Amino acid sequence: MKTIKVLGTGCANCKATQKIIEETARALGVDVEIEKVEDIGEIMGYGVMSTPGVVVDGKVVHAGGVPDRKTAESWLK
Numbered sequence: 001m002k003t004i005k006v007l008g009t010g011c012a013n014c015k016a017t018q019k020i021i022e023e024t025a026r027a028l029g030v031d032v033e034i035e036k037v038e039d040i041g042e043i044m045g046y047g048v049m050s051t052p053g054v055v056v057d058g059k060v061v062h063a064g065g066v067p068d069r070k071t072a073e074s075w076l077k
Helices: 012-028 040-045 069-076
Strands: 002-007 032-037 053-056 059-063
Touching (some): 012 032
Parallel strands (some): 002 032
Antiparallel strands (some): 053 059
């Protein structure tokens, strides 16, 4: 199971990012645990200065803007 954190304060892009990851995981049949991180201090602790940010298994893989499905697929494979 992959652990994914979506970093952001709840903006529309953050919600869209989480939805893309959930839908992509479902389509690929991959078990994921998604955590929404809204605490600014924790987000900055990852070095993410623009949200949404995505952390997969402890590694920052994305920051700023909504990723496309192909990018999300690459995180889940």
